[in-house]
Amino acid sequence: MNSERAAFLDEKERQELLRLARTTLELYVREHKEPDMAAPEGKLASPGAAFVTLTNKGRLRGCIGYTEAVAPLYKVVRECVMAAATEDRRFPPVSAGELAFIDLEISVLTPMVPIRAEDVEVGRHGLMISHQQKRGLLLPQVPVDLGWDREKFLDQVCVKAGLPPGAWRRGAELKGFTAEVFGERE
Numbered sequence: 001m002n003s004e005r006a007a008f009l010d011e012k013e014r015q016e017l018l019r020l021a022r023t024t025l026e027l028y029v030r031e032h033k034e035p036d037m038a039a040p041e042g043k044l045a046s047p048g049a050a051f052v053t054l055t056n057k058g059r060l061r062g063c064i065g066y067t068e069a070v071a072p073l074y075k076v077v078r079e080c081v082m083a084a085a086t087e088d089r090r091f092p093p094v095s096a097g098e099l100a101f102i103d104l105e106i107s108v109l110t111p112m113v114p115i116r117a118e119d120v121e122v123g124r125h126g127l128m129i130s131h132q133q134k135r136g137l138l139l140p141q142v143p144v145d146l147g148w149d150r151e152k153f154l155d156q157v158c159v160k161a162g163l164p165p166g167a168w169r170r171g172a173e174l175k176g177f178t179a180e181v182f183g184e185r186e
Helices: 009-031 073-086 097-099 141-146 150-160
Strands: 047-056 059-065 104-110 126-131 134-140 173-177 179-183
Touching: 009 073, 009 097, 009 104, 009 179, 047 073, 059 073, 059 104, 073 104, 097 104, 126 150, 134 150, 141 150
Parallel strands: none
Antiparallel strands: 047 059, 047 104, 104 179, 126 134, 126 173
């Protein structure tokens, strides 16, 4: 897997995507409406895969994403913001009273490719594991934030999929990707 990747978006594009995400979050949570805005041009209008992570005072509050580039990046981010705020089954919907405490983080993903466990680099690669009907994904920043080494990362992506730790050693399929990660707290 080629893990070297130049930034896909420049700083102006990142800020535009964060503004779009914040506007969408505020309007959708307060009024259950999507913002009516002109489509951006350039890279933001290109197909993209992304995840949006919401945190409240540093604690996970929602995370939803697309692993494949099925729509323009700005639309993917807009849909992911709304879903992370209202459809992440681990949490109740975000309330209007929480908005001032919510921080947004966007992860723009590269295409997923098969990867061997020994090639996984903590902090560089995100992982998706699948076996039979089960699938789980962890973004590249997760093991860094939690202080995991490679083996713990591999075991935890198994757990996320509902598989036993170590399933990555016993026939489960591993795919890796990198991500350009940026957020409001930077």
